[in-house]
Amino acid sequence: MKLFAASLVLALGIGAAHAAPDAAALYQTHCASCHGSDRFGATGPALLPDNLGRLGKRGAEAVIGEGRAGTKMRGFRAVLDEQSIKALAAYVNAPPPTAPVWGRAQIEASRVLTPDLSAAKPVFSADPLNLFVVVEGGDHHVSIVDGDSFTPIYRFPSRFALHGGPKFTPDGRYVFFSSRDGWVTKFDLWTLKVTAEIRAGLNSRNIALSRDGRHVAVANYLPDTLVILSAADLSVEKIFDVADSNGKASRVSAVYQAPPRDSFVVALKDTPEIWEISTAAQPDPFSLRRIALTTPLDDFFFDPSYRHVLGAHQDGNRAIVVDLDSGREVATLPLAGMPHLGSGISWMRDGHLVMATPHLKDGKISVIDTTNWKVIAEIPTPGPGYFLRSHDNTPYAWADSSLSPQHRDEISIIDKQSLKVVRTLKPAPGKMTAHVEFDRSGKHALVSVMEKNGAVIVYDAATFQEIKRLPMAKPIGKYNVYNKITFSEGTSH
Ligand code: HEC
Missing domain, CATH: 1.10.760.10 (Cytochrome c-like domain)
Structure with missing residues (x-):
C-alpha cells in the first residue's frame, strides 16, 4: 500500500x-x-x-x-x-474567457460614502485657490502644496494609477480623481478628506465635470460606456452604452467639459462620431447629439470659445477641425509626427489667436493660426515631448523633450511672440523632466522630474532661476486650482 x-x-x-x-x-x-x-x-x-x-x-x-x-x-x-x-x-495579458460585466448594479454596489464633515473654512491657512494638487505616480499618492510658500501641506494615498487629470468644482473646493481601473474619488480640499468613491468602469480614460459642477462624466474603455454621476455623492445618474447608430459598440477615448456650450463633448475610439451631451437642466438633461465624422478622432483641443475642436487623425499625421455648431469638418491640417493636441494651448499673437501643440514623434512645436487654420510655424525642440504650458501673465511657453532618449532631461522655453527658443533648462541631468504648471499669478513655473526619487522644481518664470526643489515620488502631474477653474489659456483642461 x-x-x-x-x-x-x-x-x-x-x-x-x-x-x-x-x-x-x-x-x-x-x-x-x-x-x-x-x-x-x-x-x-x-x-x-x-x-x-x-x-x-x-x-x-x-x-x-x-x-x-x-x-x-x-x-x-x-x-x-x-x-x-x-x-x-x-x-x-489575455482577455478573460467571458466578457467582463460592469453595469449599474456593480457600479452602485462599489460606492463608498464618508460622512461629509462640513467646514466653514479650510483647515489650513494657505490660499485655497492657489493650491497645487500633485499626482505622485511613483507610489500612488497625492500631495497638496501651498502655491505661495511652495510647502506641501498634506499627502494621502490615491487609487492605483491615477490618470486623465483631476477636475475641480467651479468654486475650487472639491477635486475629483479618476484611476486607470475605473475608480472616481471625490476629495474635499478644505477638510483634506475623501468624501466619496465609486468604481464607474473596469478601465477608464478620464473624467469631466459639467459647467455647474453638478455632474461628473466618466469615459470608459471597458466596458464601452460613458457613465454620468452626481457630483454631490457620486451616485449614478445615467449610463450610455456607447455605440454608433447601427449598434456597433465603441470604446470612449475621452470626455471633455465644454463650459460655454453647457455640454460634455465625447471622443469615440472605434467609430467616426463625436458625441455632445447636454448638461443644461432644461429642457432635456443629458440629451445626446451625434456628430458624424469621416474618420474617428481622438485627443481634442478646443478653441477658447469651444466652437471649434481639433481632433487627431488616427494616422498620426493630420488634425481635423470640426465646427461644433454646424457639426461639420471645416479644415484638415497637415501635422506630421503625432500631434499631442490634448496638451495644446492658445494665446494672442499679432492680433490673431494662435494655438500650439507638441508632437509625440517629432521634436517640434507646431503653431497654428486659428483664424484660417494654417500652420504658421514649426519651432524645433531637442526631441518629441508630451506637454506645453504657459500662463496669461507670462511671455513664454515651456515644452519638454521627454520622449527623446538623449534629451529627456531638457525643457525648452519659447517666446510666444518671436516663436524662438530663448532658454533651455536641464534641471536634473539624465532624468526625465516634463510637465510644467504655473502658479495662480503666472510668476512661478513648476517642473516635474519624473523619477521614483524625483522632484517638483519651482522656477522664477521671468528669470528662470531655481527657487525651490520639493522631493516627490514620480510627480506625473500637478494642477493649480485657480488656473484650472478659470480655464486659463495656458493649460489644458
Ligand atoms: C499580497 C497581494 C498580492 C498578491 C498575492 C499578488 N499581487 Fe500582484 N500586485 C499587488 C499590488 C499591490 C500591486 C501594485 C504594485 C504597485 O504599486 O506598483 C501588484 C502589481 C502586479 C502587477 C503589475 C500591474 C501593473 O499594472 O503595473 C502584475 C502584473 C501582478 N501584480 C501580477 C500578479 C500575479 C500574476 C500574482 C500571482 C502570482 C500576483 N500579482 C500576486 C499585490 C499582490
Whole structure:
C-alpha cells in the first residue's frame, strides 16, 4: 500500500513537470486574493489586457518574478518556476474567457460614502485657490502644496494609477480623481478628506465635470460606456452604452467639459462620431447629439470659445477641425509626427489667436493660426515631448523633450511672440523632466522630474532661476486650482 502511494506521488510529480502549467489554477492559488478571482482587482490592481497596456507580457513577467519594491507585490521567483511565471504573464495579458460585466448594479454596489464633515473654512491657512494638487505616480499618492510658500501641506494615498487629470468644482473646493481601473474619488480640499468613491468602469480614460459642477462624466474603455454621476455623492445618474447608430459598440477615448456650450463633448475610439451631451437642466438633461465624422478622432483641443475642436487623425499625421455648431469638418491640417493636441494651448499673437501643440514623434512645436487654420510655424525642440504650458501673465511657453532618449532631461522655453527658443533648462541631468504648471499669478513655473526619487522644481518664470526643489515620488502631474477653474489659456483642461 505504501509503495503504491509513493509511486502515485512520483507519477503525479513527473506528469506536472511535463504538462504546460495551468495558468488559471496558478492564478487562483497565488494571485486571486489580491487581484480578485475575476482579475478585476481588489487590494492589488486589475489584471486585464487594456489595463496592463504598455507593461505587456515582458513587463508582467518581470513584476511577477521580481515583485515591486516597497509594495505588497512580492516576487514569486522562489515559489514558481520560469514556465509558470511566463504562463501567468500571458494569462493576465489575455482577455478573460467571458466578457467582463460592469453595469449599474456593480457600479452602485462599489460606492463608498464618508460622512461629509462640513467646514466653514479650510483647515489650513494657505490660499485655497492657489493650491497645487500633485499626482505622485511613483507610489500612488497625492500631495497638496501651498502655491505661495511652495510647502506641501498634506499627502494621502490615491487609487492605483491615477490618470486623465483631476477636475475641480467651479468654486475650487472639491477635486475629483479618476484611476486607470475605473475608480472616481471625490476629495474635499478644505477638510483634506475623501468624501466619496465609486468604481464607474473596469478601465477608464478620464473624467469631466459639467459647467455647474453638478455632474461628473466618466469615459470608459471597458466596458464601452460613458457613465454620468452626481457630483454631490457620486451616485449614478445615467449610463450610455456607447455605440454608433447601427449598434456597433465603441470604446470612449475621452470626455471633455465644454463650459460655454453647457455640454460634455465625447471622443469615440472605434467609430467616426463625436458625441455632445447636454448638461443644461432644461429642457432635456443629458440629451445626446451625434456628430458624424469621416474618420474617428481622438485627443481634442478646443478653441477658447469651444466652437471649434481639433481632433487627431488616427494616422498620426493630420488634425481635423470640426465646427461644433454646424457639426461639420471645416479644415484638415497637415501635422506630421503625432500631434499631442490634448496638451495644446492658445494665446494672442499679432492680433490673431494662435494655438500650439507638441508632437509625440517629432521634436517640434507646431503653431497654428486659428483664424484660417494654417500652420504658421514649426519651432524645433531637442526631441518629441508630451506637454506645453504657459500662463496669461507670462511671455513664454515651456515644452519638454521627454520622449527623446538623449534629451529627456531638457525643457525648452519659447517666446510666444518671436516663436524662438530663448532658454533651455536641464534641471536634473539624465532624468526625465516634463510637465510644467504655473502658479495662480503666472510668476512661478513648476517642473516635474519624473523619477521614483524625483522632484517638483519651482522656477522664477521671468528669470528662470531655481527657487525651490520639493522631493516627490514620480510627480506625473500637478494642477493649480485657480488656473484650472478659470480655464486659463495656458493649460489644458
Ligand atoms: C499580497 C497581494 C498580492 C498578491 C498575492 C499578488 N499581487 Fe500582484 N500586485 C499587488 C499590488 C499591490 C500591486 C501594485 C504594485 C504597485 O504599486 O506598483 C501588484 C502589481 C502586479 C502587477 C503589475 C500591474 C501593473 O499594472 O503595473 C502584475 C502584473 C501582478 N501584480 C501580477 C500578479 C500575479 C500574476 C500574482 C500571482 C502570482 C500576483 N500579482 C500576486 C499585490 C499582490
